[in-house]
Structure formats: C-alpha cells, structure tokens
Amino acid sequence: xxxxxxxxxxxxxxxxxxxxxxxxxxxxxxxxxxxxxxxxxxxxxxxxxxxxxxxxxxxxxxxxxxxxxxxxxxxxxxxxxxxxxxxxxxxxxxxxxxxxxxxxxxxxxxxxxxxxxxxxxxxxxxxxxxxxxxxxxxxxxxxxxxxxxxxxxxxxxxxxxxxxxxxxxxxxxxxxxxxxxxxxxxxxxxxxxxxxxxxxxxxxxxxxxxxxxxxxxxxxxxxxxxxxxxxxxxxxxxxxxxxxxxxxxxxxxxxxxxxxxxxxxxxxxxxxxxxxxxxxxxxxxxxxxxxxxxxxxxxxxxxxxxxxxxxxxxxxxxxxxxxxxxxxxxxxxxxxxxxxxxxxxxxxxxxxxxxxxxxxxxxxxxxxxxxxxxxxxxxxxxxxxxxxxxxxxxxxxxxxxxxxxxxxxxxxxxxxxxxxxxxxxxxxxxxxxxxxxxxxxxxxxxxxxxxxxxxxxxxxxxxxxxxxxxxxxxxxxxxxxxxxxxxxxxxxxxxxxxxxxxxxxxxxxxxxxxxxxxxxxxxxxxxxxxxxxxxxxxxxxx
Amino acid sequence: xxxxxxxxxxxxxxxxxxxxxxxxxxxxxxxxxxxxxxxxxxxxxxxxxxxxxxxxxxxxxxxxxxxxxxxxxxxxxxxxxxxxxxxxxxxxxxxxxxxxxxxxxxxxxxxxxxxxxxxxxxxxxxxxxxxxxxxxxxxxxxxxxxxxxxxxxxxxxxxxxxxxxxxxxxxxxxxxxxxxxxxxxxxxxxxxxxxxxxxxxxxxxxxxxxxxxxxxxxxxxx
Numbered sequence: 099x100x101x102x103x104x105x106x107x108x109x110x111x112x113x114x115x116x117x118x119x120x121x122x123x124x125x126x127x128x129x130x131x132x133x134x135x136x137x138x139x140x141x142x143x144x145x146x147x148x149x150x151x152x153x154x155x156x157x158x159x160x161x162x163x164x165x166x167x168x169x170x171x172x173x174x175x176x177x178x179x180x181x182x183x184x185x186x187x188x189x190x191x192x193x194x195x196x197x198x199x200x201x202x203x204x205x206x207x208x209x210x211x212x213x214x215x216x217x218x219x220x221x222x223x224x225x226x227x228x229x230x231x232x233x234x235x236x237x238x239x240x241x242x243x244x245x246x247x248x249x250x251x252x253x254x255x256x257x258x259x260x261x262x263x264x265x266x267x268x269x270x271x272x273x274x275x276x277x278x279x280x281x282x283x284x285x286x287x288x289x290x291x292x293x294x295x296x297x298x299x300x301x302x303x304x305x306x307x308x309x310x311x312x313x314x315x316x317x318x319x320x321x322x323x324x325x326x327x328x329x330x331x332x333x334x335x336x337x338x339x340x341x342x343x344x345x346x347x348x349x350x351x352x353x354x355x356x357x358x359x360x361x362x363x364x365x366x367x368x369x370x371x372x373x374x375x376x377x378x379x380x381x382x383x384x385x386x387x388x389x390x391x392x393x394x395x396x397x398x399x400x401x402x403x404x405x406x407x408x409x410x411x412x413x414x415x416x417x418x419x420x421x422x423x424x425x426x427x428x429x430x431x432x433x434x435x436x437x438x439x440x441x442x443x444x445x446x447x448x449x450x451x452x453x454x455x456x457x458x459x460x461x462x463x464x465x466x467x468x469x470x471x472x473x474x475x476x477x478x479x480x481x482x483x484x485x486x487x488x489x490x491x492x493x494x495x496x497x498x499x500x501x502x503x504x505x506x507x508x509x510x511x512x513x514x515x516x517x518x519x520x521x522x523x524x525x526x527x528x529x530x531x532x533x534x535x536x537x538x539x540x541x542x543x544x545x546x547x548x549x550x551x552x553x554x555x556x557x558x559x560x561x562x563x564x565x566x567x568x569x570x571x572x573x574x575x576x577x578x579x580x581x582x583x584x585x586x587x588x589x590x591x592x593x594x595x596x597x598x599x600x601x602x603x604x605x606x607x608x609x610x611x612x613x614x615x616x617x618x619x620x621x622x623x624x625x626x627x628x629x630x631x632x633x634x635x636x637x638x639x640x
Numbered sequence: 641x642x643x644x645x646x647x648x649x650x651x652x653x654x655x656x657x658x659x660x661x662x663x664x665x666x667x668x669x670x671x672x673x674x675x676x677x678x679x680x681x682x683x684x685x686x687x688x689x690x691x692x693x694x695x696x697x698x699x700x701x702x703x704x705x706x707x708x709x710x711x712x713x714x715x716x717x718x719x720x721x722x723x724x725x726x727x728x729x730x731x732x733x734x735x736x737x738x739x740x741x742x743x744x745x746x747x748x749x750x751x752x753x754x755x756x757x758x759x760x761x762x763x764x765x766x767x768x769x770x771x772x773x774x775x776x777x778x779x780x781x782x783x784x785x786x787x788x789x790x791x792x793x794x795x796x797x798x799x800x801x802x803x804x805x806x807x808x809x810x811x812x813x814x815x816x817x818x819x820x821x822x823x824x825x826x827x828x829x830x831x832x833x834x835x836x837x838x839x840x841x842x843x844x845x846x847x848x849x850x851x852x853x854x855x856x857x858x859x860x861x862x
Binding site for chain 2: 277518519631
C-alpha cells in the first residue's frame with residue numbers, strides 16, 4: 099500500500115513528539131498530517147489552505163510509511179532540510195503507522211477543524227453572485243459553536259471549525275445564563291459580547307490558517323446565517339433574554355434579529371455582510387431544530403419520521419405526513435459529558451465505544467489516545483454492556499455497590515470508571531428523551547411500530563451503537579436500518595440555506611408545518627417519564 | 641402469609657419493578673388479603689422505610705426514588721378502589737408549582753407518596769399565582785399549601801411562597817394553614833425556606849411526605 103492510494107477504511111497511528119510530550123492519534127490511512135492534527139489541540143502552523151503554498155507547516159518525519167516528497171515541498175524546503183527529513187505537514191500523507199517531530203506548533207487555540215467525515219456536502223442550485231461571494235454558516239450551541247466559511251459562487255467549503263461557547267462561564271445550561279441576565283441586566287451585554295467575539299475568532303482562525311489573509315477576506319463575506327436555540331439567539335442579540343424566563347413567552351416565536359445591524363458589521367469587520375437569524379419556533383424550540391430538518395430533507399421522508407437533536411436540551415420532531423409535531427425536553431447534560439464523574443464531550447481521549455471482550459471490556463477512544471473520560475455514546479455502551487453482564491440491574495442499581503471509585507471499564511485506568519450517580523444521570527436523560535418521543539407519537543395517533551425513519555443528530559455523533567441504545571430504551575425498538583446518525587446536521591442545514599437562492603424559504607417551509615408542544619402542559623407526562631426510567635427497551639405507548 | 645407478601649412487595653419495590661409489584665398485590669388479593677391490609681400493612685410500611693432510608697443512602701439515586709414513589713402511588717390508587725369503606729384520611733393539602741415555574745416532576749413524586757400516606761392532595765397544576773394557592777386552600781379546608789419551585793427566581797420571587805405568606809398573614813390564616821416548599825434552590829441553601837416565609841421544606845419528594853404529615857398533625861393539634 100502506498101500513502102497516495104491508501105485505503106481510508108484502514109486506520110493508522112500517527113505519533114507526534116513535541117516539546118517533550120508524545121501523543122498518539124488514530125486516523126484513516128491517506129490523511130495528511132495537517133488534517134489529522136487540525137482536529138486536535140496540537141496544530142501545525144499554517145497560512146494557506148493546505149496547498150503547500152505558505153510553507154509554514156514544517157515537521158520532521160522520523161519513521162513510518164509516507165508518500166514521497168511533493169512538488170511544493172521541493173519548492174519550500176532546500177536540499178539540506180529535505181535530507182534532514184523535514185516535510186510540509188499538509189503534503190505529508192500517512193501510509194502506515196508514522197512518527198513525526200513537531201518543533202514549533204501553532205499557539206494553542208480553542209478552535210478545531212470539524213472532521214471531514216462529520217460534514218455533509220450540500221446539494222442544489224448555487225446562488226448567482228458577482229461580488230461578496232463568501233458566506234458564513236454558524237451553529238450557536240449552548241456548549242459548542244460551529245462555523246463554516248464558504249465560497250458561495252463555487253460551492254466550496256473553505257473550512258469549518260468547532261469550539262466552546264465561552265458563555266459557559268455564566269452557567270452550563272440555558273436557564274443559568276438567562277438567570278444571570280435577569281438578575282444582573284448589565285451582564286446581557288457581556289454575554290452577547292462573549293458569543294459574538296467567539297464567532298469572529300473562529301472565522302479569523304479559518305482565514306489565518308486556511309486562506310492566509312484576514313481583513314480583506316472579511317470584507318468579501320456577503321452573508322452570515324446564525325441558527326441556535328431560542329435562548330442562545332436571544333442572548334446573542336440582547337433581545338428578550340430576560341423575557342424568555344416567563345412561561346407566557348415559551349409558546350411563541352421570539353424575535354432575535356440583530357437590532358443594530360451596522361454595529362454588528364463593524365464589530366465583525368464584515369461591512370458587506372447581511373447578518374440574519376432565521377425565525378425560531380417558540381421559546382423552547384429554536385432554529386437549530388429547523389436546520390436539522392432541512393439537512394435531513396425531513397418532510398420529504400415517510401410519515402412516521404422522527405428526528406432527535408440530542409443535547410442538554412433535546413429537541414424532537416415527528417413528521418406524520420402533514421404536521422411537524424415538535425417539542426423540547428431538558429434531559430440534562432449527561433450525553434454531553436456533564437454531571438458524569440469522568441464525563442467529557444466527544445473530544446480526543448473520550449471513550450466513545452465499549453465492547454465486551456474476554457475478561458473485561460474494550461474501550462475505544464476518539465483519536466485512539468489514552469482514555470481521559472467518557473462521552474455520550476461511550477456512556478450508552480457502558481450502561482448497556484454492564485446491564486447485559488449483570489453488573490447493574492434494570493433499576494439502575496449496581497449489584498455490588500460500585501463504591502466511591504466507581505466501576506472501572508478498563509481496570510488499569512481510573513478515568514474509565516462509572517458510578518451509581520452516573521447511571522442515575524443517564525437514566526434520567528434517556529427517560530426524558532424517550533418519554534418525549536412517546537408523547538409526540540401519541541399526539542399523532544401513532545405507536546413505535548409506525549416509525550419508518552429516525553434521525554439522531556447532536557451529541558452522539560457517528561459513534562452511537564444503535565443496538566445498545568435500543569436495549570436500554572434510549573431509542574425505539576424498531577428495525578435498526580430505519581435509524582440514521584448525523585454528526586453536524588444543524589451546521590449542514592445552515593450551510594444549505596447559505597448556498598440556496600432565497601435560503602430563508604427553506605426555513606419558512608418547515609416552520610409553516612410546525613405544531614409546538616410544551617411537555618410541561620401535557621397531562622400525565624411525568625408518569626410516562628417515570629415509566630421510561632428503567633433500563634429496558636422502550637415500554638409500549640398506551 | 642402476610643410476611644411473605646411484604647417481603648415480595650419490598651423486593652419488587654427495591655427493584656423498581658412496577659409490574660412485579662402489581663403481581664404481588666393481585667396475587668395477595670386472590671388469596672383473600674383485603675385491599676385495606678395491602679395498603680396499611682404492605683404499602684405504607686414500605687413507603688415509610690423508603691422515607692427513612694433516603695437520607696442514609698450515600699449514593700442516592702433519583703431515578704430509583706421516582707420509580708418507587710410512583711409504584712406506591714399507583715398501587716394505593718388501585719387498592720383504594722377496592723376499599724369496603726372510604727379510608728380515613730390524615731388531612732388535606734393543596735399543591736402546585738410556583739408562579740413562573742412549569743417543573744412538575746417534584747410535585748408528582750410528593751403527590752405519589754402522600755396518596756400512599758392517606759393524605760388527600762388537590763393538584764393546582766403549574767404556574768400557580770399566590771392568591772390561588774390561598775383561595776383553594778381555604779375552599780378545600782386544607783391544612784398545608786405545598787409549593788414546588790425549581791428555579792431560583794420562582795423560589796424567591798414575590799409571586800411564590802413570599803406572596804402566599806403575605807396573603808395568609810393579611811387574612812389571619814397563619815395558624816390554620818402552613819406552607820411547605822421544595823425544589824432545587826432550597827437544597828443549595830438549607831435556610832432559604834425561612835427567607836421566603838415557609839414553615840418547612842423537604843430535600844426531595846419522598847422526604848416531603850413525612851414533613852407534610854408532621855405539619856398536618858401540628859395544625860390539627862393546635
């Protein structure tokens with residue numbers, strides 16, 4: 099096998115030595131060293147789109163099978179450098195397990211590339227543009243912000259980034275942030291500033307690393323679309339954040355347009371950009387759910403289609419052929435790693451899959467490095483395999499109390515431990531989600547067996563084990579072929595709108611069909627929720 | 641025989657297995673045990689044990705508490721239908737979530753435990769204004785107003801427990817009607833219930849059962 103014609107289904111290990119630290123990364127064969135590292139906190143320096151034209155990403159190859167020197171490397175590296183094994187990380191592709199030395203990494207950044215396998219290529223007719231051809235799609239999440247910069251004329255994604263929402267310092271959940279604004283109105287401006295600054299930093303990171311010039315490019319951005327949950331958009335635009343806390347306002351759409359468009363353009367150095375936020379559905383259901391529906395062509399699918407956007411608040415939509423029944427349920431942050439002792443987001447080092455093997459369990463981590471904690475899909479696997487093994491019971495109780503340390507999935511790694519309170523948090527999160535699904539189906543006069551399509555978006559990414567999720571009652575017990583996993587559907591829906599002439603119509607076509615249901619006002623919801631707490635396949639809809 | 645039933649029922653409750661609990665109860669009925677005995681000798685002791693155990697459990701599991709409280713409530717409900725005479729009630733309360741608050745689960749757990757403890761509960765629902773708590777308590781001759789609030793601003797706001805206290809004082813009802821509060825903010829600050837004018841608080845829905853029964857007794861003995 100050569101590195102140029104590597105089989106991406108084969109995963110290879112990239113070992114990186116830098117400043118006395120050695121780290122390992124599992125990536126598909128054929129990946130460039132730059133692309134591999136761009137998804138981590140350890141990045142090479144860069145000032146072009148990986149074309150070899152800037153020459154900033156120099157690394158030293160130590161050993162392992164890689165591609166021969168590329169033309170760009172002959173141009174940027176002299177004979178002596180090449181003899182020392184120096185290469186350009188953007189040109190260096192992995193054929194097998196490889197070790198490199200990275201002497202001068204890029205300064206640490208919160209922003210990481212979104213892996214190519216998580217992105218969707220939008221389809222459809224491109225807008226006809228003569229100027230300001232660039233466009234920015236933003237998914238403003240409670241925990242993470244995702245942005246993608248596009249050349250709208252050519253339909254080419256320049257790059258996409260994911261980073262933390264800095265508002266977490268005012269509370270990990272929506273309610274705490276709304277509280278912060280209500281009790282201290284002067285904080286509204288600060289929360290808005292944090293989110294706006296984060297977005298422009300992400301864009302600057304892309305322009306610095308993937309284009310090589312910043313300010314002139316910002317002026318070429320003609321459109322920005324931001325989607326998110328209603329509270330995040332209200333906080334971003336400093337509109338109605340405090341009003342959102344009153345139940346009277348939960349049932350109606352909230353206006354989240356920037357009230358001073360020119361000031362935003364100035365703050366972002368985007369004088370030619372139209373900055374817009376597609377309308378939200380209600381105080382508790384945002385435009386992020388609509389973006390998911392657009393990305394999955396939801397209403398073109400069969401009646402009996404269900405979509406989940408899993409997070410601290412999970413939004414759910416059910417398509418019955420005529421109406422989109424939608425709701426939102428606060429299941430807690432367990433699936434995003436919150437409230438779990440060694441919980442973490444789906445970042446490198448997170449246990450994302452757990453399989454029983456002879457004498458124990460095999461834990462697979464994101465990026466293949468040593469386990470630092472466990473993410474949502476790993477937690478689903480852990481609870482499911484421990485249930486099957488008889489370590490925990492359907493009640494959620496450990497047969498033998500797991501003690502203060504918890505039960506280690508990997509005996510050698512204390513950060514692989516799961517405890518009683520973790521199982522509890524898992525049960526409450528999964529029950530909230532599956533009970534909400536049951537309520538929507540009941541509304542539409544349907545039962546589990548009527549489902550023909552289930553789209554799982556959000557926190558689980560691609561690593562959710564469907565059979566395990568079904569065994570513990572997180573997903574309905576239907577033909578697994580009906581269940582589809584999406585990693586970044588919200589961003590994909592936003593991108594689709596950005597690349598479609600009159601993209602706003604995509605949003606209004608969905609919202610016109612929506613009927614929003616507030617679970618707090620559904621009689622008997624609590625009992626349905628409690629019925630879903632046990633670790634077992636979903637109970638029938640009565 | 642009753643001992644075996646108690647043991648089997650407790651086992652089912654411990655495993656949070658509602659179906660198994662009902663199997664035990666219906667088998668007992670078939671064997672001639674009265675619905676009254678099932679409630680007073682099987683279900684209530686199990687609830688009381690749960691209430692006393694909840695504070696000792698270091699790894700307290702909320703999911704299990706919710707499930708066990710629900711089992712107590714639904715079993716009691718089914719058995720009450722079979723009582724020869726209406727059961728003697730300990731007292732009556734009105735319950736609801738504070739103005740501005742739509743969180744219903746805590747209230748559901750409290751109601752479940754109270755049902756099993758023979759306290760009549762009148763559910764006022766969610767987002768209940770202060771005056772309605774008082775009006776309904778008077779109309780139903782309730783001894784206790786129970787107010788659930790899961791958010792800081794609904795726990796401490798003027799339209800929640802504070803407002804209810806003000807109305808009770810204005811109408812001279814403070815000896816006849818007591819206020820109990822519950823919800824996350826009170827767990828973070830165990831003195832908060834005093835600040836908002838409540839007579840008592842409970843850390844969880846199960847413990848609330850005991851706190852409310854004690855308050856009812858206090859009102860009735862005065």
